[in-house]
Amino acid sequence: MAGAVRLEPVDERNLEPLLSVAVAEAEPGDVMPPVEAPAGWSHARREAFRDYHRASFGGLDGPTRTLMYAILAGGEVVGMVRMTRCDEPGTVETGMWLGRSARGQGLGAAALRELLNAAAAAGMKAVVADTTRDNPGAVSVLSKCGAKLSEDGDKVHGEICLDSTPPAL
Numbered sequence: 001m002a003g004a005v006r007l008e009p010v011d012e013r014n015l016e017p018l019l020s021v022a023v024a025e026a027e028p029g030d031v032m033p034p035v036e037a038p039a040g041w042s043h044a045r046r047e048a049f050r051d052y053h054r055a056s057f058g059g060l061d062g063p064t065r066t067l068m069y070a071i072l073a074g075g076e077v078v079g080m081v082r083m084t085r086c087d088e089p090g091t092v093e094t095g096m097w098l099g100r101s102a103r104g105q106g107l108g109a110a111a112l113r114e115l116l117n118a119a120a121a122a123g124m125k126a127v128v129a130d131t132t133r134d135n136p137g138a139v140s141v142l143s144k145c146g147a148k149l150s151e152d153g154d155k156v157h158g159e160i161c162l163d164s165t166p167p168a169l
């Protein structure tokens with residue numbers, strides 16, 4: 001199952017399928033920053049979801065310094081994982097979400113492993129992530145992928161050092 005995960009940069013082709021999964025199987029707060037719009041998956045929030053992703057079509061060297069990937073399992077879009085350049089050179093911050101029906105099957109860890117490969121291929125040395133103690137799924141995914149975890153109150157910070165050996169092409 002986990003081996004069937006593939007990442008595709010978010011673009012106009014997979015943006016609508018990604019929005020459909022978000023609307024059907026996720027809370028807005030899990031998949032996009034807060035915006036002023038009527039509650040739930042209102043028309044305005046769907047538009048904001050599209051704008052939020054389109055803003056990162058320029059990738060790591062674009063205005064948001066963020067590369068977003070659709071997560072595909074069995075050929076279907078099931079969620080999103082991103083990496084964002086940090087001020088520290090060679091470091092990116094990651095975040096991800098999966099639709100409810102895709103959770104709890106190890107796909108999160110598989111997607112993060114793919115993201116680590118992509119980050120290493122982009123010349124990154126470290127991937128960091130921030131979550132909270134009340135998100136055991138996210139904490140477990142980070143630790144399964146080799147993150148060094150540190151806690152500060154409810155906050156959990158994870159840091160994954162990438163192998164310094166350049167990835168095979």
Ligand SMILES: CC(C)(COP(=O)(O)OP(=O)(O)OC[C@H]1O[C@@H](n2cnc3c(N)ncnc32)[C@H](O)[C@@H]1OP(=O)(O)O)[C@@H](O)C(=O)NCCC(=O)NCCS
Binds near residue numbers: 030098137
């Ligand atoms: C966080 C998320 C990506 C994890 O992906 P996932 O594929 O569901 O993770 P996994 O199936 O690998 O599960 C990870 C582990 O956490 C455990 N877990 C998941 N949810 C849990 C819960 N509510 N309580 C206790 N354990 C939980 C699983 O049993 C699994 O345990 P294991 O490592 O012993 O096998 C996914 O749950 C998600 O999209 N959540 C909503 C968005 C979100 O919170 N994103 C992260 C923001 S920091």
